[in-house]
Amino acid sequence: MDYQETDFEMDEEEVALQERVRMTELLDLLGSRLQSKVDEQVRLRSQIEQRWIEDLRQYQGKYSPDKEENLKKAGSSKVFANITRSKTNAAEARLSDMLFPTDDRNWEISPTPIPEMAMDLMDETPVTNEMGEQVMTPEGAPVEKRDMAAGMISAAKEASAAMQTEMDDQLNEAHFNTTCREVIRDAVRLGVGILKGPVVVGKTKKRWSTVTGEMGQTAQVLSIIKDLKPSAERVDPWDFFPDMSARKVDEAEFFFQRHTMNKRQLRALIGQPAFIEEQIKLVLQDNDILNNSSYINDLRSINGYSQSDSNNYELWEYHGEISKDDLEACGCEVSDDPLEVYEGVVWFVNGRAVKAEINMMETEERPFSVFCWEEDEGSIFGFGIPYLMRDAQAAINGAWRMILDNGGLSVGPQTIINRELVEPADGNWTVSPKKLWYMTDKNRNVHEAFGSFDINSHISELNSVLSTAKSLADEETSLPIIAQGEQGTYTRTATGMSLLMNSANVVIRRAVKNYDDSITKPFLTRLYDWNMQFSNKEEIKGDYFVDARGSSALLAKEIQAQNLIQMLQVAPAYGQFFKIPELLRKTVQSMQLDAIALVKTDEEIKQEQASGQQAPNKDQMLMQLEQQKMQIDMQIKQAELQIDQAELGFKHQQLESDREMQLMDAALDRDKTVAQIQSKTGLEQMKASTKHELFNKEAELKLATGHGI
Numbered sequence: 001m002d003y004q005e006t007d008f009e010m011d012e013e014e015v016a017l018q019e020r021v022r023m024t025e026l027l028d029l030l031g032s033r034l035q036s037k038v039d040e041q042v043r044l045r046s047q048i049e050q051r052w053i054e055d056l057r058q059y060q061g062k063y064s065p066d067k068e069e070n071l072k073k074a075g076s077s078k079v080f081a082n083i084t085r086s087k088t089n090a091a092e093a094r095l096s097d098m099l100f101p102t103d104d105r106n107w108e109i110s111p112t113p114i115p116e117m118a119m120d121l122m123d124e125t126p127v128t129n130e131m132g133e134q135v136m137t138p139e140g141a142p143v144e145k146r147d148m149a150a151g152m153i154s155a156a157k158e159a160s161a162a163m164q165t166e167m168d169d170q171l172n173e174a175h176f177n178t179t180c181r182e183v184i185r186d187a188v189r190l191g192v193g194i195l196k197g198p199v200v201v202g203k204t205k206k207r208w209s210t211v212t213g214e215m216g217q218t219a220q221v222l223s224i225i226k227d228l229k230p231s232a233e234r235v236d237p238w239d240f241f242p243d244m245s246a247r248k249v250d251e252a253e254f255f256f257q258r259h260t261m262n263k264r265q266l267r268a269l270i271g272q273p274a275f276i277e278e279q280i281k282l283v284l285q286d287n288d289i290l291n292n293s294s295y296i297n298d299l300r301s302i303n304g305y306s307q308s309d310s311n312n313y314e315l316w317e318y319h320g321e322i323s324k325d326d327l328e329a330c331g332c333e334v335s336d337d338p339l340e341v342y343e344g345v346v347w348f349v350n351g352r353a354v355k356a357e358i359n360m361m362e363t364e365e366r367p368f369s370v371f372c373w374e375e376d377e378g379s380i381f382g383f384g385i386p387y388l389m390r391d392a393q394a395a396i397n398g399a400w401r402m403i404l405d406n407g408g409l410s411v412g413p414q415t416i417i418n419r420e421l422v423e424p425a426d427g428n429w430t431v432s433p434k435k436l437w438y439m440t441d442k443n444r445n446v447h448e449a450f451g452s453f454d455i456n457s458h459i460s461e462l463n464s465v466l467s468t469a470k471s472l473a474d475e476e477t478s479l480p481i482i483a484q485g486e487q488g489t490y491t492r493t494a495t496g497m498s499l500l501m502n503s504a505n506v507v508i509r510r511a512v513k514n515y516d517d518s519i520t521k522p523f524l525t526r527l528y529d530w531n532m533q534f535s536n537k538e539e540i541k542g543d544y545f546v547d548a549r550g551s552s553a554l555l556a557k558e559i560q561a562q563n564l565i566q567m568l569q570v571a572p573a574y575g576q577f578f579k580i581p582e583l584l585r586k587t588v589q590s591m592q593l594d595a596i597a598l599v600k601t602d603e604e605i606k607q608e609q610a611s612g613q614q615a616p617n618k619d620q621m622l623m624q625l626e627q628q629k630m631q632i633d634m635q636i637k638q639a640e641l642q643i644d645q646a647e648l649g650f651k652h653q654q655l656e657s658d659r660e661m662q663l664m665d666a667a668l669d670r671d672k673t674v675a676q677i678q679s680k681t682g683l684e685q686m687k688a689s690t691k692h693e694l695f696n697k698e699a700e701l702k703l704a705t706g707h708g709i
Helices: 003-044 046-059 065-074 084-099 115-120 145-173 176-190 263-267 277-286 295-302 324-329 390-410 459-477 494-534 550-554 557-577 580-590 602-610 618-705
Strands: 107-111 192-212 218-235 240-242 255-261 313-323 341-349 352-358 368-372 414-417 422-424 437-439 450-453 544-548
Touching: 003 046, 003 240, 003 255, 003 313, 003 324, 003 341, 003 352, 046 084, 046 176, 046 295, 046 390, 084 176, 084 459, 084 494, 107 145, 107 494, 145 176, 145 218, 145 494, 176 192, 176 218, 176 368, 176 494, 192 494, 218 494, 240 368, 255 263, 263 277, 263 313, 277 352, 313 324, 313 352, 324 341, 324 352, 368 494, 390 459, 494 544, 557 580
Parallel strands: none
Antiparallel strands: 107 544, 192 218, 192 368, 240 255, 255 313, 313 341, 341 352, 414 450, 422 437
């Protein structure tokens, strides 16, 4: 036996043991250091969490426990006039509808513009090869620089279209629109929404194949293929802990994300790539569950559920800078430079690191994008609709409670009973209709036993306070009634409604732009980088940029359709400057129709042209345009003629009406004159008759008396 070899083997085992001990110590130091850092971030974010609790309580239409106790002691009404929910849901619905239209995407991929390439499009200089010979086309025509530039631009557009199709398929499989709507819901309720990605998810595919053996026998074999694809994930704001000293995402030095797992889920991580089995087993053996998720009980209490003890582990995911030694302790391969700092990801539980890896993206970008409904200048977390209208909601609740309390008091009189003078026949002192009372003192007046006093009603004044508070809620949230889908007293004309909707969309338009800048463009840029780095489809790769165009959906559909129709009418005259098929597709889409089913594709147009079917030339298109103009002019002239005829008819009616009025006035004057003449004639006749009667009586009197004869 060679004692030297034995001693050498023992030295190797001792060295390996010491190395494992050193690595374990490094892992423990890394885990404890990150645990201390995340505990500090949890403490610093506690005030924001308290604000979120109040926001959710207000959204659910619930008072705080202290407020409910005070109202109960005061004997006041405890109703909650919840308009926060309708405002919040309206903002969420409008923003989601504008960002994710059903007939179009809110982004596109375009080749990066090159100024030199645009200049080459006008260059007619012939192209020569290395031998100085002029390059010719297969048809024998000389190749110019503008031909080369046009070909390169066309190839870049085709490649960018292929990249866009690839990314569109990936987003559809990842349910991107659904995930983004959840992010928007978080933003309008709590003020912040977080989208994470691209995150790599593995989908298992089962495939049966036929295998032939050496003797010619066949058998069906099941093969399991794991397909890795990028995806998007909504991060719960309660589980997102960025660097609390940063005011914007770009300023944060690190991010923490919390994953809640039970023992079974944590045990299932054993055997997963990059997870350290020994560290997970140590965590399971500790039986110490450090849980900071006290917010869950607060959420339960808001919805009326009883509190419960949580026995889940908090698995933390850290994104930030990691040193070389820490990565080596986790089994990662790094360079020999001891001063180099890496962008990595570390997973740890209860202060024990269970996984570490270098950031998979060569760009070293963190996978988090943050959108705020109303940005906060002091932190990454913004403000939501409930917070913006908190005072207005409190004023509405106060006014509504006062209305109900005053209505309850003023609905009937306050009755005062002198118990020494009367007593109820049934022994019940409650005042009720047709109740019988006994007078105990017959020498006293019954009016001394009963008295009633009315409480004045102030409902009309309180209604004014309520209306003012509701108006303040509209102003503070910038979400008027018309933005919630209610017309109210606004104009009912199409033009007026379009103008009002455009005005109501001003704040929503700003939110859409913020979403494009904060979520759409950063996430899709990372997805594009992921495809450039990991995709095996070389034909889709190139120098592109992401164009987030969610704000373009804010245009009123009627106005946009009218503008497109007008452009389509003038486009044939300037066909060389317009993309006629694309313009036609946009016009059909603006009418909420299927452009794919109604408009021919570019390939179909090329096939028809190649098969000998001639498309309408420019002269024919101009003739069609002139015919359309003539028809439109004829319609306009007919409309003007109808208007003129209507005006003439109106003037004729007015003249007839004036003539009839004049005749009526003349008839009235004539009747008045005749009546006056008749009245005067009758008066003269009456005077004459009276005078004649007086004369006759006087004559008779003289004859009878003999006087005056």
